[in-house]
Amino acid sequence: QHLISSGTSAVESKPASARPTYEDYKRQRENFLQAEEYHFLGANVTLNENEQLVNKFLMRLKLEEMVKGFNDSYNFIPARHIFEVLDRFGQSKVFKVIQRLPKGGVLHAHDMALGSTDLIVNATYRENLWQKGNFGVSHGPQFKFSKEKPGKEWSLVSEIRQWMTDKVYDAKVGEIFSLYNADPLNAYKSLDDVWSKFQNLFGSLAPLITFAPVWRQYYHDSLKQFYDDHVQYLEFRGVLPDVYDLDGKIYSAEEIVQMYYEETEEFKSSHPEFIGAKFIYAPGRFATDDEFLKIIDTAKRLHKKFPTFLAGFDLVGQEDPGRSLLEFAPALLKLPASINFFFHAGETNWYGMKTDQNLIDAVLLGSKRIGHGFAVLKHPKVLKEIKRRQICIEINPISNQVLKLVQDQRNHPAALLFSDNYPVVVSSDDPSFWRSTPLSHDFYVAFTGIASAKQDLRLLKQLALNSIEYSAMNSEEKTSAKEKWSQAWHDQISALATDIVAGSV
Numbered sequence: 474q475h476l477i478s479s480g481t482s483a484v485e486s487k488p489a490s491a492r493p494t495y496e497d498y499k500r501q502r503e504n505f506l507q508a509e510e511y512h513f514l515g516a517n518v519t520l521n522e523n524e525q526l527v528n529k530f531l532m533r534l535k536l537e538e539m540v541k542g543f544n545d546s547y548n549f550i551p552a553r554h555i556f557e558v559l560d561r562f563g564q565s566k567v568f569k570v571i572q573r574l575p576k577g578g579v580l581h582a583h584d585m586a587l588g589s590t591d592l593i594v595n596a597t598y599r600e601n602l603w604q605k606g607n608f609g610v611s612h613g614p615q616f617k618f619s620k621e622k623p624g625k626e627w628s629l630v631s632e633i634r635q636w637m638t639d640k641v642y643d644a645k646v647g648e649i650f651s652l653y654n655a656d657p658l659n660a661y662k663s664l665d666d667v668w669s670k671f672q673n674l675f676g677s678l679a680p681l682i683t684f685a686p687v688w689r690q691y692y693h694d695s696l697k698q699f700y701d702d703h704v705q706y707l708e709f710r711g712v713l714p715d716v717y718d719l720d721g722k723i724y725s726a727e728e729i730v731q732m733y734y735e736e737t738e739e740f741k742s743s744h745p746e747f748i749g750a751k752f753i754y755a756p757g758r759f760a761t762d763d764e765f766l767k768i769i770d771t772a773k774r775l776h777k778k779f780p781t782f783l784a785g786f787d788l789v790g791q792e793d794p795g796r797s798l799l800e801f802a803p804a805l806l807k808l809p810a811s812i813n814f815f816f817h818a819g820e821t822n823w824y825g826m827k828t829d830q831n832l833i834d835a836v837l838l839g840s841k842r843i844g845h846g847f848a849v850l851k852h853p854k855v856l857k858e859i860k861r862r863q864i865c866i867e868i869n870p871i872s873n874q875v876l877k878l879v880q881d882q883r884n885h886p887a888a889l890l891f892s893d894n895y896p897v898v899v900s901s902d903d904p905s906f907w908r909s910t911p912l913s914h915d916f917y918v919a920f921t922g923i924a925s926a927k928q929d930l931r932l933l934k935q936l937a938l939n940s941i942e943y944s945a946m947n948s949e950e951k952t953s954a955k956e957k958w959s960q961a962w963h964d965q966i967s968a969l970a971t972d973i974v975a976g977s978v
């Protein structure tokens with residue numbers, strides 16, 4: 474009898490008193506494997522002729538890389554820390570194909586860590602920038618834009634650049650605003666250790682990046698980098714820090730979101746293939762009750778002023794020491810139901826603590842998507858609910874590695890989500906701080922390191938489609954987004970197919 478196609482499941486059928494014949498066993502085995510593939514994320518996707526050609530090529534490359542890794546996992550990029558293998562991505566042909574594919578949208582990324590470090594370096598070439606202190610081993614100087622010298626210990630960056638040389642100065646800035654370390658496994662002793670450096674990065678970067686002209690430019694240039702990585706849509710989280718200018722003006726939350734909105738509109742009109750961007754207001758989870766009252770008020774005001782550009786609300790910061798969703802629940806439940814929740818939850822290695830319980834609260838509070846959900850496998854009932862309610866899990870593989878939840882991507886819990894068609898998207902969280910591209914590095918790691926060796930182009934296509942489906946766009950926006958993505962996908966697949974036939978890829 475067939476294990477899968479016959480009505481009786483493996484569990485229902487009694488253990489055989491006799492052993493199966495070899496033929497029966499082989500047939501059952503065949504059915505078993507087929508059933509597994511049947512459940513894969515992407516299994517429902519069909520591929521046309523060109524896509525099949527690209528798929529065959531891509532799978533040959535993927536297999537080559539996997540066989541090399543299977544023989545010696547030291548050769549396998551996803552098995553190693555990204556900082557040890559950053560230059561190896563560029564040598565991978567699979568990576569090159571992934572770079573060219575339209576990947577849909579990034580639904581999980583953060584305001585001050587979107588664009589590459591170059592953008593931060595560029596900002597330090599602006600006039601009126603001052604610094605206090607020197608470049609140390611673990612931290613940099615303080616920065617500030619100001620018409621006048623802010624105090625005795627401050628010097629003009631333009632003057633320091635003269636004696637230091639631009640080359641040296643740029644390199645120092647690049648080092649300071651990144652978690653990159655050539656020896657990452659020794660550099661960071663624990664998750665808390667790397668998180669403290671990570672959190673400090675945001676703090677020290679803020680005075681540089683929150684200068685209004687830089688704020689706009691950084692966001693605009695980041696969108697361009699996403700676009701160049703074939704990402705056509707973005708939903709990003711932001712804390713809305715104090716943005717300032719040379720006249721001493723401090724911008725309100727509304728004014729900051731207005732800047733994002735204007736830059737997005739401008740970018741859309743100069744890049745017609747770009748679908749757009751939305752903003753998720755995501756202040757820190759360390760807020761006191763009093764601060765949270767103000768946060769709630771800001772969320773309501775922003776929701777009123779930007780009913781579509783504001784996608785929703787989230788809370789950010791290290792989850793283990795941070796306050797739990799349960800603590801905020803009374804206030805959160807009073808927010809109008811039209812404000813979507815996109816909570817970070819279960820970004821932890823702990824089990825049975827308040828952190829992984831955030832997953833349950835995220836579900837019960839009606840979160841539309843869950844950021845990371847790293848601990849979700851430990852909560853089968855949550856797994857059931859996210860499928861039933863179609864709550865999308867936003868996985869960020871490289872973030873999880875750099876922030877020390879997983880060392881070897883083959884151990885990433887999202888493998889289960891990929892094996893059983895869960896609602897899931899792949900995102901990059903803070904690509905700036907790990908020197909990765911807006912999405913290609915994470916897609917590559919997910920495709921080769923987390924997914925089954927058997928999962929193919931259909932997985933990548935499904936992930937792109939999911940990023941539209943589970944976005945905060947309304948149905949009309951989604952329809953037009955799908956058109957733009959389909960067009961780009963079709964064009965790139967055709968171009969790839971041509972290159973493959975010509976042997977030029």
Ligand SMILES: O=c1[nH]cnc2c1ncn2[C@@H]1O[C@H](CO)[C@@H](O)[C@H]1O
Nearest residue numbers: 583584675710711712789790791902
């Ligand atoms: O993966 C993450 N989990 C939780 N918080 C994060 C993550 N990445 C960035 N931030 C938080 O986002 C703020 C900037 O928007 C930062 O303050 C940082 O704490």
Ligand SMILES: [Zn+2]
Nearest residue numbers: 581817844902
């Ligand atoms: Zn995040």
